[in-house]
Amino acid sequence: MARMTMIEAVRSAMDVSMGRDEDVVVFGEDVGYFGGVFRCTQGLQAKYGNTRCFDAPISESGIVGSAIGMAAYGLKPCVEIQFADYMYPAYDQLTQEAARIRYRSNGDFTCPIVVRMPTGGGIFGGQTHSQSPEALFTHVCGLKVIVPSNPYDAKGLLISAIEDPDPIIFLEPKRLYNGPFDGHHERPVTPWSKHELGEVPEGHYTIPIGKAEIRRNGSAVTVLAYGTMVHVALAATEETGIDAEVIDLRSLLPLDLETIVDSVTRTGRCVVVHEATLTSGFGGELVALVQEHCFYQLEAPVVRVTGWDTPYPHAQEWDYFPGPARVGRALAEAMEA
Template identity: 85%
Template sequence: MTMIEAIRDAMAVAMTRDPNVVVFGEDVGYFGGVFRCTQGLQQKFGASRCFDTPINESGIVGTAIGMAAYGLRPCVEIQFADYVYPAYDQIVSEAARLRYRSNGDFTAPLTIRMPTGGGIFGGQTHSQSPEALFTHVAGLKTVVPSNPHDAKGLLIAAIEDDDPIIFLEPKRLYNGPFDGYHDRPVTPWSKHPLGEVPEGHFTVPLGQAVVRRPGTAVTVLAYGTMVHVAIAAAEATGIDAEVIDLRTLLPLDLDTIAASVTRTGRCVVVHEATLTSGFGAELAALVQETCFYSLEAPVGRVAGWDTPYPHAQEWDYFPGPARVGEALQAAMAG
């Protein structure tokens, strides 16, 4: 499966197993979503369980919170992560706080899916990576898959979870495979699958990172598209880097991170979002706090520019293998 097919299959599995699961958002019904992630769901499950909404992100999320408090399990789509800001108040002030404010009487089993990052030359209003805005909020869980297998397993786990989940889908990986060895797109919309995806129901546990490339020289922390870039950079430089795919940013698997950094003594953090106040800053601080006496070099960060998202220069904006490779070499020289 491609990641799109895996995400669609995850929703179909969840809707088949639980009649309380509903899917809605802008153009997700008859049209099947702007990226076709929900294609065929309305035809299979009916217009009462997969339906279109007005262009009103606050209304989409607010309605979903009410449904979740009532006992349903909404899985809603925000067409692009860039569009989520009108719904931010609903997410932060209502969904994230509902369990605590009600002393556990109400929960918000709600999943908010949204395409994130660049790769389609969508410019600054279709290409942002806002994950740090959600990891800052107590009560939310934030997930970023890097491959179709995890996308399906993590999405089913998110839908079945009793807390609100922000599920960010890197659009550069939607139709894969992503060629991480280049700083420019190479057939970026190839239809070849990235990997095998099991049929039927399975879950990938939230809060568990995974080592994608074992190594002994330096630990690289990445998620989403940057996992593939980090692996490509390690192989291009010949540095024996251990690449960890975080998968879930909150809750964060600090045990896996600390075990790796303690062993390697070096760490580089890679993400597509802007550098300042990005999630990489939190990762760097946690590594410094937990692994200080094991570090043999400063924790490095490779990220996007601190500018509005560029349109024509987006492949320069992305951390590519060359920039990540330079950071690996700097860590080894430290």
């Protein structure tokens, strides 16, 4: 076991996958010689050559469209969109082509591509480098959507995604990229928090797509979160002392509804936390599912804690994020209802 940042874990996943399968190719803007803007692909071109790890023009539609063609041909592209905010020109390719191939061809073709995107805020990137667009993908039949919260999951889930026959959107929270984050602080801190999420095997391993993980057992209220917000939720439970069960969804589509329903049925209360905006955010789907499946077990209305319904506020980035204080107030509200 090695101690890795999420960047190192993501890089290790691609390295392991490329070493095991010569059909795996990696490309995107600046991912070759430069190693990517966040250095997630650093060293891969030197190790595997410029036909398996290479730079692409500044054309997100071209990157994803080329990957779809390669996948139909038999390759397994793992491509990088430099920031999730840049994916909009490629949205048509993703939703109208990649997501439909299996169905349009009656199963004759699949589309084994992975589209990696740094997501969320935390680097003072402003409105065009900090968005959280996961709900735009969870609405699309045929896509799978993954959001890891720690290096161990990032590597295991990315390897699983590369080996999956269908198109996968792999969202990597930027605030977790460069080191430990314990949820209490704006900036990463050292060492890793007591949750010990930095231990990562150096070789091949996989984590099943569509399976959530309970990060903290509790009996008073269920917290549903993913990505950076898992750490914020854990910090909020520590600061408030409320006996919350914190579930790391990990996979938004497919969703582990069984784990969610089991937990909410036991606790009778639920708080949903995500960084994206409130209106039409993925939390709305989670609330609807909890209401449908756990209505008679609920002791209080489901509470959402999210980002603001505004353009991403560069100057107020850390106020925009749900923090332990906001999540703590939501936990108290659920308990008092």
